[in-house]
Amino acid sequence: MSELKNDRLLRALAREPVDRTPVWIMRQAGRYLPEYRATRAKAGSFLGLATNPELACQVTLQPLARYPLDAAILFSDILMIPKAMGVGLVFEEGEGPRIERPVRSAAEIDALPVPDPSRELRFVMDTVSLVRRELAGRAPLIGFAGSPWTVATYMIEGGGSRDFPKSKALLYGEPKALHRLLQKLARATTDYLNAQITSGAQAAMIFDTWGGILSTPAFLEFSLPYMEQIAADLVREREGRRVPVILFTKGGGAWLERMSMTGVDALGVDWMTELAGARRIVFDRVALQGNLDPGVLFAPPAAIRAEVARVLESYGHAAGHVFNLGHGVQPGTDPEHVAAMIAAVHELSPAYHR
């Protein structure tokens, strides 16, 4: 594999000195980019795109061709594990994901297989290898997966949800059955992320998109321990470097202290939480990634620059900051506004690293 020429991301995640704050964007490859929409049209469908290594590699690299980013992130979806488990994942045009055979009983849970990622998710590993080759060391590649709790909600509800009634019914009514599902997903996710890492992913991120809809006791029982278990079982060194793990619970601001003690290298921080306060709480145990409100990108460049300045100042003069949005970039975002954000990070962040 090519030697890494830009290691800002890995250095920041290790809380080592850098010349400027590294920057990448959650969902940086996606619907807001016209070149993405063109490739997506060629693929015919979202799943057609995500399961085709050549096209998925193309899409992964598109934002790096357009912007001076410090990382690539695998183009994929958090529902690849349920797909491999055979629950019938479909993406209806403009509708979001749907799972044809939702999983709600203990018997249905016990019948689920733990997929072999080198077989059922071969296309993901092929994408990782291809991206690494094409990147040629320009920037590190981040692999990812959804958290067991987050992925479980889709499998239980049969798709996206607003109030998660069936997931809550299982959580409060049949907690043991839910634990069995989460345990199975944790094993599958560990295998999946380890396969990504051995295929070439240089960092791993776990997205707990729906952890924030849990009460504190429920988060500590049903989401956090499974992410902790995955982190403990991941391959953490490859090609002579540490493979850092980033944990992100949207709406998890109240749990950052507990999350910082799971043995991960960094925490993602949503835009509702101030980085200054988060830094005091995690007490330099972990690096922090975030946290510009994705809505800022709907405002003009001058306003974007001012808000970038505010995020940098909130983290302050210290190592261990990776600039990012506080959640994924939103459809309808002007690509020029993304450019303005990145330019502002390049221009304003060196002052924090002298």
Add this chain to the structure above:
Amino acid sequence: MSELKNDRLLRALAREPVDRTPVWIMRQAGRYLPEYRATRAKAGSFLGLATNPELACQVTLQPLARYPLDAAILFSDILMIPKAMGVGLVFEEGEGPRIERPVRSAAEIDALPVPDPSRELRFVMDTVSLVRRELAGRAPLIGFAGSPWTVATYMIEGGGSRDFPKSKALLYGEPKALHRLLQKLARATTDYLNAQITSGAQAAMIFDTWGGILSTPAFLEFSLPYMEQIAADLVREREGRRVPVILFTKGGGAWLERMSMTGVDALGVDWMTELAGARRIVFDRVALQGNLDPGVLFAPPAAIRAEVARVLESYGHAAGHVFNLGHGVQPGTDPEHVAAMIAAVHELSPAYHR
């Protein structure tokens, strides 16, 4: 007006001793009740129901006929102020609210009238008077309004939203225009709540449903000050008793300390925040209301009882707790499960008031 025979709610909001924890439920009159759906069908439409004092009164009282609740809350909607401002509020069947003439420019904002609640919202005041007469002192009546920020998002987006792109564009791009809208809404909301209070509402609640999608600096600039201003300008004594004000920002757990210093009597707490921690933070400046996960009501009665016990224990042995859900009761909730929740509060809470 009839003398109040059950003043548990008002005593708890004043942090005075009570025999057991008072209990009411956000959205207690609504879709989960068959008797509500019958009245709604008679009215023909949601707005037909909400603007008809006799039917709105009927619906307000339905949950009190079914359950031993310690408060009634006016049946209405947070969008009555935009309706009175003439922006064209419609409720499409199964779609949620839509605003036909969204407000996005400074000129559109300046053209908005501040409604006279005794005229344009006469039907609300008639409902309040009617409910007070029919309640005959059985329990206090809570009036309510949306927060200026929350109501503004509907006016700007033209309805409900997931990512609030237009609201964020205005907030970050034209903050002065947004402040003008919020100022106008704050004046209208003050007039509206004062009219409810002088018509007979015995407590007032401000729902900041979308405050939690703001960054901390944005919440402190665009939502909190307007709620603080409203609270300062409300009539706070009627019929020889204090009219308490309750503030509720969903997702506002990180801001409870600051919110407790706004001069309100109580804070609503969502289910993601632990009451024990919240109590330490607000340091007995205010009462707390909440915070059972509404999703608990999808589980069987035994699980509901256990979670009620957990909420009561989290608040602990002290005055100043009003039991409620951490957000509105969800459509599809079994009315028997609501009964189980209330029974558990009645059975388990006296131990905390000895």
